[in-house]
Amino acid sequence: MLFIAKLRGWTKKILWVNLSKREVKVVRYDGKLASEFVGGRGFAIKLLWDYNPTGVDPLSPSNLLIIAAGPLTGMPWPGSSRVVVASKSPLTGGYGDGSIGGRFGAALKAAGYDAIVVVGRCRKPCILHVDGNGRSEIVDAEELWGVDAYRAYDRLVELYGKLAGILLIGPGGENLVRFATIVSERGRSGGRPGIGAVMGSKLLKAIVVEGDGVLEVFDDDVLRRHVLQVFRELKRSPAYEFWREYGTMSTIEWANEVGVLPAYNFREGVFEFADRISGKYMRRIRVRVKGCPICPMHCGHVVRDCEGCEVEIDYENIAMLGSNLGIARLEDAAMLNRLADLYGLDTISLGNVLGFWSEAYEKKLVREGVEWGDVRGYAELIADIAARRGVGDLLADGVARVASRVGGREFAMHVKGLEVSAYNCYAAPAMALAYATSPIGAHHKDAWVISWEIGVGRTSYSRDKVLKVVELQRIRGGMFEVLTVCRFPWVELGLAIDYYVKMFQLVTGLSYSVEDFYVVADRIYALIRMYWVREFGGWSIEFDMPPERWFREAPTQGPIKGLKLDRDKFLWMLREYYRVRGWSEKGVPLPSTLHSLGLNDAIGLAKKLL
Secondary structure (H helix, E strand, O other): OOOHHHOOOOOOEEEEEEOOOOEEEEEEOOHHHHHHHOOOHHHHHHHHHHHOOOOOOOOOOOOOEEEEOOOOOOOOOOOOOOEEEEEEOOOOOOEEEEEEOOOHHHHHHHOOOOEEEEEOOOOOOEEEEEOOOOOEEEEEOHHHOOOOHHHHHHHHHHHHOOOOEEEEOOHHHHOOOOOEOEEEOOOEEEOOOOHHHHHHHOOEEEEEEOOOOOOOOOOHHHHHHHHHHHHHHHHHOOOHHHHHHHHHHHHHHHHHHHOOOOEOOOOEOOOOOHHHOOHHHHHHHEEEEEOOOOOOOOOEEEEEOOOOOEEEEOHHHHHHHOHHHOOOOHHHHHHHHHHHHHHOEOHHHHHHHHHHHHHHHHOOOOOOOOOOOOHHHHHHHHHHHHHOOOOHHHHOOOHHHHHHHHOOHHHOOEEOOEEOOOOOOOOOHHHHHHHHHOEOEOOOOOOOOHHHHHHHOOOOOOHHHHHHHHHHHHHHHHHHHHHOOOOHHHHHHOOOHHHHHHHHHHHHOOOOOHHHHHHHHHHHHHHHHHHHHHHHOOOOHHHHOOOOHHHHOOOOOOOOOOOOOOHHHHHHHHHHHHHHHOEOOOOOEOHHHHHHOOOHHHHHHHHHOO
16 A cells, blocks of 8 residues: 555545535545545545445435546646546436536645545535635525526636636526536536536535645656646647647537538438538637646637627537537527536537427427527527426436437437437447447547547447447546546647656656556446446446437438448447456446456445346
């Protein structure tokens, strides 16, 4: 075991908050948690496994809300200002998390904490305030309850200053919308599986952290030289200027060209008006770009929407609130994006819910609906969802629950209750596998494999594709989520993984190899799966299946016209994935696998399911 005294990069402290008792205490942890789970997602799942009551209602006071940083959070490194927010998900009933950029991560570490754990429920709306002198207090916040995320953020900046790290919720989280997010600043949010609703259930409007401490590192002199080299590498990248100009919005053109852009609730993979919502069009209405502290990539592109208001946009938001809804003007899709940000709603799940509802209306499954492309109709429905008003009360529960009520399960686009992000997989079995096996449900961040897959042959089903999904999960969903840093410098500009490994060594003093991080990732993925198994009381391979639409239907236009997933071949890939991971044919980690990963306290549960 590594002892606390030997560790650098970690503060070795967790702030534990009980809102019901209005108590705040500092908990120190031993080095084993840091060495085996590193930080971020690793800390989150370990804390949930150890301390969350089995079978807890996600919206009950007993459910833990966790905000966790990593050893590289707050370091002078591009994309280092991130934290993971996690809890038992009110949308899926399993493990849920998301990562958020902005100032909060660096402020948390500078205040002296690696994580915050919140339990209980305040009697009235409150703010958790952590100052830079080690003092924490629970402050009444009734004046901010019901206030949208933009205005609430502005007010908190007035109270605590521009340098404070601020996480908050909008009305969607307050009203327990199951896909409400936690919001950071204007336009940054995370926690797709309803982590904002967990925060709302505790009557916690915001967490504000002021930190000015100096983070101790293992080798400061060499680290500084290393960081300068990384910044030079990024700016020399052939893709640097293109990235600064377009960000993720260039993906609109690419996705439409290769036939994976979601259109009309994922019915098609191309959109006839893609050029009107594209990255090239964005340049005409862009106001400015923004980025996280220290980072030179500036991924946030701010445009003016159809109402003349500023909003930060990216590919996922515009695809799901644009082409997926048949909306042919970027300014209109941007306006819907802004409403989601104001209310604190996940744009991906929101685009799925709205798309499903339009298709259900088109197919006469429901009497009250919105036709494709009706921007004002969608805007009104978004307001109803955030307020849980009228039909919005139903839609606030997410696609899976809506489909179980009104029908249409065959075109409900989700995995394990989490709505699919913006890549159509009729002819992308590896990406479909990535969605199926993501530890939070259908999300792309763990293994964005689709670009690679199209390059090697999009319609094949192979072990190589399974191995690629696992490899990317180990890097993207493992290494990056525990360090806890942004993956864009690696993904978009080609920054070598070895730079991150070296940075970790210079900060912590621990000589981990890439393979060591793979083991950490495998440990985390296995424990997350066991958490799902524990909460569901078992497991079935059907839980890991992609949306039924991709097997039943085929697009009628574009490069994937007439193609769809082959169920038998996909099941072979899924079972092969289980074999690679050392899981059973049902998708449960084997006792021998759990033992090899040091997860002995989960072995008993696994044995019951053999």
